[in-house]
Amino acid sequence: MSKIFYYELKRMLWNRSFWGLLAVNGLFAWFVLSLDIIQGIAYTAPFSVWSWCTYVGKTLPPAMAAVLLLLSSYYGRRQRQVEALTLAAPVTAARQMLLRTAAAGVCFLLIFLVTAGLAAYFYTALFHFTGFAAFLLPALLLALPCFLFLAGLGQLLAGLHRSLLYLLTAVSFVLGYCGPKTAFDLFGAGYFSSRPLALPVGADGEPAFALTASFCAARLLYLAAGALCLYLTAVLLTRKARRA
Amino acid sequence: MKIDVNHITMIYPSGKKALQDVSVHAKSPSFIGILGPNGAGKTTLMKLLIAGLLPTKGEILLDDKPLPAQEQYLKSQLGYLPQSFGLYEELTVWQFLDYMAALKSIKGKAAIEEVLEQTSMTGLKRTRIRNLSGGQRQRVGIAQALLGSPQLVILDEPTVGLDPEERVKFRNIFSEMAQDKIVLLSTHIVEDVQAVCSRVLVIHGGQLLFDGLPAALIAQTEKHVGVYLTQPDAPVPEGCQLVSKIHTAQGIRCRIVAERLPACAQTVEPTLEDAYLYCIHAFGRTGKGDFAHETVS
Ligand SMILES: Nc1ncnc2c1ncn2[C@@H]1O[C@H](COP(=O)(O)OP(=O)(O)OP(=O)(O)O)[C@@H](O)[C@H]1O
Numbered sequence A: 001m002s003k004i005f006y007y008e009l010k011r012m013l014w015n016r017s018f019w020g021l022l023a024v025n026g027l028f029a030w031f032v033l034s035l036d037i038i039q040g041i042a043y044t045a046p047f048s049v050w051s052w053c054t055y056v057g058k059t060l061p062p063a064m065a066a067v068l069l070l071l072s073s074y075y076g077r078r079q080r081q082v083e084a085l086t087l088a089a090p091v092t093a094a095r096q097m098l099l100r101t102a103a104a105g106v107c108f109l110l111i112f113l114v115t116a117g118l119a120a121y122f123y124t125a126l127f128h129f130t131g132f133a134a135f136l137l138p139a140l141l142l143a144l145p146c147f148l149f150l151a152g153l154g155q156l157l158a159g160l161h162r163s164l165l166y167l168l169t170a171v172s173f174v175l176g177y178c179g180p181k182t183a184f185d186l187f188g189a190g191y192f193s194s195r196p197l198a199l200p201v202g203a204d205g206e207p208a209f210a211l212t213a214s215f216c217a218a219r220l221l222y223l224a225a226g227a228l229c230l231y232l233t234a235v236l237l238t239r240k241a242r243r244a
Numbered sequence B: 001m002k003i004d005v006n007h008i009t010m011i012y013p014s015g016k017k018a019l020q021d022v023s024v025h026a027k028s029p030s031f032i033g034i035l036g037p038n039g040a041g042k043t044t045l046m047k048l049l050i051a052g053l054l055p056t057k058g059e060i061l062l063d064d065k066p067l068p069a070q071e072q073y074l075k076s077q078l079g080y081l082p083q084s085f086g087l088y089e090e091l092t093v094w095q096f097l098d099y100m101a102a103l104k105s106i107k108g109k110a111a112i113e114e115v116l117e118q119t120s121m122t123g124l125k126r127t128r129i130r131n132l133s134g135g136q137r138q139r140v141g142i143a144q145a146l147l148g149s150p151q152l153v154i155l156d157e158p159t160v161g162l163d164p165e166e167r168v169k170f171r172n173i174f175s176e177m178a179q180d181k182i183v184l185l186s187t188h189i190v191e192d193v194q195a196v197c198s199r200v201l202v203i204h205g206g207q208l209l210f211d212g213l214p215a216a217l218i219a220q221t222e223k224h225v226g227v228y229l230t231q232p233d234a235p236v237p238e239g240c241q242l243v244s245k246i247h248t249a250q251g252i253r254c255r256i257v258a259e260r261l262p263a264c265a266q267t268v269e270p271t272l273e274d275a276y277l278y279c280i281h282a283f284g285r286t287g288k289g290d291f292a293h294e295t296v297s
């Protein structure tokens, strides 16, 4: 199993487009930091958790677009031709799909580490700020459900028709920057940039950071929906394997 | 291992009937050649055997159990070369085989080295697949089918794109494998079957026309093969199927197969190729195979 994962990952990382996407993501993140976050989000400090979460929310859509693009190559004509060989092997189509989702997860993590690394540099260099511990949990709560949900839904749609995956990428972009500002905001930029405005200002001049129950519940929902989508994709691919 | 194909009919969603009431029984060791013209249904039969298609009617048994229930077992014992397939272009030959070995749960490098050796690809193992020639790609396809010496080897037109020398070599490799396994290969090159297969199936228009020893197919064609001398542009007599036309000093020597040979023709010993063509020809005339099915154990 680990060998299959290794090759899936190797093929993704090898792909010239991955490094291109990574560079674009880094560049975009730097713009967000230096044009947007530097001013502080919703009258909080640029290094407040609110600002950090908004930063994560704003960099997630292009990161997910990169992941969906990497995954889309598994639903094309070339892949179907290789599947003439791979689907005759004992490892099921469903398991192969899960392994490549995991490989895409590693690519996503790499992109995330680059954007987080840029932010860490930005915060230390400009503000001498190093209190990153409080950043970890909210970032995880944003990134993980977002990845699972979109990777699951994306592959389910791609299994039906590849063009639906591109449509989802476009829709997720729109939702990322002009979506609802509620707890259900998948990427979180809208939610975390508007929420502090509704909260009382604390002793340090800005609203204290807190994750609401509805926000956490929404994350759980996205995780569950993502898992369900992956399951349905597995069923779909198993049925398709019989018509190879 | 034992395979029973019982009265399989396959109709594609498009409505095309690709196979009609086909039954085949095989157990190891056996080396079966499937002959048939383009569109006969050879690939369809093979896809049914690897559970890549579900039959419209009939069932396939693997070791007396229905195939869908045996899918995992089948795939763990299977080496399959599809007629058309793709490879991951960016991997090297070795990496691709390593990947396929992982999918087949085959551990260690020995199995990969062995198939590289068998397919004369050892020298190319570090070459990226995108830099291979057509025949070399085909050999990578064959190599992955031979990985881990599977008990059931299904090869759909394996010798396509190979040079004559390689073809002869592969024929021998396959026949060696068939010593203790079931090897099934489809082709329209009669020579490939004649040289090595212990049993031949002739499929045409989705029907199984013949199932038996190559010698039996030949025997049934006795007295139906003839040669005669003719002029250029002379038409082939009615009811006859032209096998070959050779220019000689005396004129043009035609070799024909026919239910009833014309008076001008002189009867000759049939070859497997004549027998195959006669089988197809007879089917075209009567609309059904009038060849006896011989049971082979
Ligand atoms: N996916 C499909 N959908 C509809 N019809 C199909 C499909 N695949 C094959 N056919 C039809 O089924 C028939 C048998 O096709 P098959 O591929 O089994 O032939 P074959 O004997 O392998 O021919 P060849 O020697 O050219 O490979 C053909 O008439 C073909 O047009």
Ligand SMILES: [Mg+2]
Residues within 6 Å of the ligand: B042, B043, B044, B083, B156
């Ligand atoms: Mg075919």
